[in-house]
Structure formats: C-alpha cells, structure tokens
Amino acid sequence: MAEPLLEIKGLETHFFTDRGRVPAVDGVDIQIRKGEVLGIVGESGCGKSVMSLSVMGLIPQPPGKIVSGSIEFKNQNLASLSENRMQQIRGNEIAMIFQEPMTSLNPVFTSGNQIVETVRLHRKIGKKEARAHTIEMLRKVGIPRPEAVVDQYPHQLSGGMRQRVMIAMAMSCDPELLIADEPTTALDVTIQAQILDLMKQLNRDSGTAIMMITHDLGVVSEICDRIVVMYAGKVVEEGDKRSILKNPQHPYTKGLIQSVPDMSSKQERLYSIPGTVPSPRALPQGCRFAPRCEYVMEKCHQEMPSLMAIDADHRSRCWLHMPEEEA
Incomplete structure (x- = not known):
C-alpha cells in the first residue's frame, strides 16, 4: 500500500461572523495516497470545498480560520506554513481546478x-x-x-x-496532488465524460494523486479508487469504491445511492432523503444526520458516534455498528 501523500488530522475550519462561530469543517481526518484518486462526496454545504480551500491555504482571513488540526504534506504541516512558502507549493506541488473556470x-x-x-x-x-x-x-x-x-x-x-x-x-x-472541486458540474454530459477521461489519463500517465470533490456519484464510480462521504462538516463514511457503492453502511450514504436514478426501475417518483442539511450555525446534538434518519434511536440524539470499523478499509460513523456488548 502506497504511503500517504496528504494526511489531514482533526481539521477544524471555522468562520467567525456577527451571528457567531460557524464550524464549516469540524474534526475531519482524510488521507490520500500517492497516485490515488480519492472522491469526497456530499450535499452542498457539507464542508467539502472549505476543506479543500484549507489544504490550499485559501481560506479568507477574516472571517475564516483553521482553529485546530494539521494538514501534513510531505512531512510539513501546511496549516502552519507562511504565505510565501504556500505560494511556492500552490500550483507547483499541489494544484487545484475550480468549479467555474x-x-x-x-x-x-x-x-x-x-x-x-x-x-x-x-x-x-x-x-x-x-x-x-x-x-x-x-x-x-x-x-x-x-x-x-x-x-x-x-x-x-x-x-x-x-x-x-x-x-x-x-x-x-x-503537481503531485491535484484537487478538483466539482470540475464537471457546469458542463454537458458529453464534455463531462471527456474531462473525466482526461483526468484518468493524467493520473495514469503522470502518477498524480487526485482529490475529486463532487456530489455526483456517477463521477465517483467512474474515476475514484476510494470514497469519503461528508455530512455537516464531518466524515460519516469512508472506504474503497466497491465497498461504499455495493455495501454502504451509513444511512446517509444509502440515501445518496438510492437517490441516483435507475433506468431499469419502474418507480414513478425518484427517492430523495427527507429534510435538509442542518445549518452550521444550528447543528443538532448527537449525530448530525439523526433528524433525517429512518433508523434513528434515542442514543443518536444524545451522543456523536465515532468512525467505527466495518472491515480493514471501511469505516462508518453510526450507532448501528456499535459492538453488541456496548449495545
């Protein structure tokens, strides 16, 4: 297994506004290996783009600030580097493609x-x-x-x-790492396919690691090796592509996959996850997905679950995976 190229540990990026503190990214741990294509998936407002801007050192200060955690890239913590040093890294060792060119x-x-x-x-x-x-x-x-x-x-x-x-x-x-923030969202499907083929080819030919940020599971299934699912500023599930898409464990991931239109299905209405993503200003106590979850239990409203191991490379943040002795 390739060694980590980028390792994000306990990252917290908050915005300080007149209406109080907004925890856009709240204790995120993500690892990307050399030559790997990692997909970061989630609805709008879950913290994907803020996390990527934190890596690039592009969070506007004020109102934003990395309040804790580290972003380790080639044995250096990007969160503590000077702006001059970040300018040397940006575009040279880490590059970014933005959503709207x-x-x-x-x-x-x-x-x-x-x-x-x-x-x-x-x-x-x-x-x-x-x-x-x-x-x-x-x-x-x-x-x-x-x-x-x-x-x-x-x-x-x-x-x-x-x-x-x-x-x-x-x-x-x-660059050794390419961060692509929804690079195909504004394009028609034919051009989308061409851009994804191009990125796969660049990854194959140059060995460039890619962090693909998207809400499109079709894009993820096409290009990624591993998937990280984010919700309300936290990672709720992570694992290799096959495990996540074939055997999703977190109710939110199951809802995202169920929301993808199936051409072979005779359903008259498309499935959608009930409710909306909570505002970062008013996050619920306990599990942040609990107000929208069909499997919700009393414990879900009281305490935030940790990421629990499903197998060697698959983890889910849900009380449904609590060991029997604890349950």
Whole structure:
C-alpha cells in the first residue's frame, strides 16, 4: 500500500461572523495516497470545498480560520506554513481546478498568458520556452489548434475548452496532488465524460494523486479508487469504491445511492432523503444526520458516534455498528 501523500488530522475550519462561530469543517481526518484518486462526496454545504480551500491555504482571513488540526504534506504541516512558502507549493506541488473556470481565469489576459505566468513563476524559464511548454500542455489536454488557442481570451472559448485550459494550467508544473472541486458540474454530459477521461489519463500517465470533490456519484464510480462521504462538516463514511457503492453502511450514504436514478426501475417518483442539511450555525446534538434518519434511536440524539470499523478499509460513523456488548 502506497504511503500517504496528504494526511489531514482533526481539521477544524471555522468562520467567525456577527451571528457567531460557524464550524464549516469540524474534526475531519482524510488521507490520500500517492497516485490515488480519492472522491469526497456530499450535499452542498457539507464542508467539502472549505476543506479543500484549507489544504490550499485559501481560506479568507477574516472571517475564516483553521482553529485546530494539521494538514501534513510531505512531512510539513501546511496549516502552519507562511504565505510565501504556500505560494511556492500552490500550483507547483499541489494544484487545484475550480468549479467555474470563467471566474477562475482572468478575463483580461489570454489563456496561454495565464499558463505561461504559472510555469515561469515555478520553473524559472524564459518566455519562449514557457510558451512552447504551454502549447504542449494545451495539446495534451485535447485542445484542437493549441497554437491559436494560446492567444485567445477566456470569453472566446466554450465551457469545456475553458475547463481544459484550467486542467492544463493545473498540470503545467507536474503537481503531485491535484484537487478538483466539482470540475464537471457546469458542463454537458458529453464534455463531462471527456474531462473525466482526461483526468484518468493524467493520473495514469503522470502518477498524480487526485482529490475529486463532487456530489455526483456517477463521477465517483467512474474515476475514484476510494470514497469519503461528508455530512455537516464531518466524515460519516469512508472506504474503497466497491465497498461504499455495493455495501454502504451509513444511512446517509444509502440515501445518496438510492437517490441516483435507475433506468431499469419502474418507480414513478425518484427517492430523495427527507429534510435538509442542518445549518452550521444550528447543528443538532448527537449525530448530525439523526433528524433525517429512518433508523434513528434515542442514543443518536444524545451522543456523536465515532468512525467505527466495518472491515480493514471501511469505516462508518453510526450507532448501528456499535459492538453488541456496548449495545
């Protein structure tokens, strides 16, 4: 088994507002190994994106702050590094693809210019060499006529092309870890499939570890090796892809899988998990999923369960897995 490339331990990222403290990420432990594709799954508001921004050192301060925990990357705690050191790591050793490329790319610079800037910042090479490298990266991500696209502005490109430019920029310095925050959400299904194939190919050819953040279980089943399910700022289940999708243990994970449309089913109505994700400002006592859970017990409202082992690489945060002697 490959050694951990990134290890998040007890991460707590809170936002301090006029209405009080908001624990967006609340005691998260996540590990990603070298060359692995890890899926982070959950509904909007569960803390996925805040967790990824914490890793990148991009939490706006104020109002946000990492209040405790560590983010270990290659024997250094990213949570305690200076901004200058993080700038050296960002884009070079850890890169990120954001959900909406139009807001991530600068509209007043050409697409190629933005990749050239990234390459020259980290590799200390000349403009001509950086431009040639940029054209080659655009070609690698499947952009036709890269010699022309390199001089085009973001608004002149389609959504799929802009996302490919973002991937080319992220991969331009051969990072060891790529964080992809819902990279296919705004794209049509044909382009989604192309982008996922491209990311699988990059993982295969370069050995780049990928942290794929999504709420789409179809994307997870297509590309990921392991899955972490988050709910209301906490990890509620984790394990290898087959275990999670074929044998989900947490009621929330079961609900997510049940919500996926099944073309072979004759159901007239799609299943949906009752209720909504609780506000981080008003989290319920005990298990945070208890108000929406069909298996809820008295203990669920009183005490938060820990992540309990189902087997060697599968854990679930639910009192249903409590050992018999404790029950």
